[in-house]
Amino acid sequence: MNALPATKPRWPLRLARRAVSPALFDFWAGRVNPLWTLEQPLARxxxxxxxxxxAVTLVLCPNGHWTGMRAGQHVNLGVTIGGRRLIRSYSPTPLDDGTLAITVKAITGGVVSTYLAREAALGTVVTLDTAFGEMTVPADHEALLLLAAGSGITPMRALLRDLAARGMPTVVDLYYWARQRDEFCFVDELMSLAAAHPRLRVHFLATREGDAPDARVDALAFDGVTDLDQRRVLACGPGGFVEAARARFQGKVAGFDAEAFSLPTLAVIDDAGEVEVHLARSGRTLTLSRGQSLLEGLEAQGVKPTHGCRMGICNTCACARTSGTTRHTLTGDRSSEPSSQVRLCVSAPATDLILDL
Known part of the structure; x- marks a missing residue:
């Protein structure tokens, strides 16, 4: 495999930016090399x-516009399927040769995950946006307890590779849950890292095999974790798993950070009735339910706001609220501050609203 990313053309880009629009430049340059763009990070x-x-691991070779990422961060990845550009968030692992690895599990009904896991051929080009997320390892080398369920192992893999490159400077316990043993990813790699670094211990727990039911994150004793109150906990997995981990450890450890790749099944939608939402830029006024997120309500009305993770992490769907009150669908907190940013995917309308859409 050619480890060197295909880069932008060598002619002066400043002159190109003045002469043509990015869309026009990308259209013609892409016919010479699909990774040539004026500004947009792409990867093959x-x-x-x-x-x-x-699950399938895809290795992506980015172009010269890619500015990199920290281990544990997420990236919005865009693909074109059936003439539509769709965006989803993934947590890549930066590899030593400058490429990125993403691991994708085909989800029932998941258009993008199914395409990437089963259909995307070698040479397929995807877009990359700026990396985001705060679930990274700081330089102060806190002792860590990493909790991963299902696809939540992907940012943990990146974090462990980063720590291993630094000589594993702190004590780390990784607990990794899957339903069955043949669903675990990176088993050989994780075991090799643990064998090479005595400060790292890796625990695999299959919840639908011999380890259940005491293997659940809210039931496991974690007796083998020393100095638990001094650990920083990082958790990633489905929403219900993350919330169970939060309840188990919040206030009992030195720090707790988490990211969920699905919303928890909580009774968070408790408002009945409808409100009017005015979209200032388009001039439309819509009647939306208080009982669903703004993103879901707008999509049901044929409005397609730009969005990414649908989990309240990436801020791609954020827009300004000119007036009115919104309710956070996970916490129930209400906000009425004028001109503040609202993340449509995790905000529901509590009153009539005016949004900058």
């Missing part, structure tokens, strides 16, 4: 490997 799929029974 250069390899694919079966990672577990239901």
């Amino acid at each position: 799929v250069v390899s694919r490997t079966a990672e577990s029974r239901d």
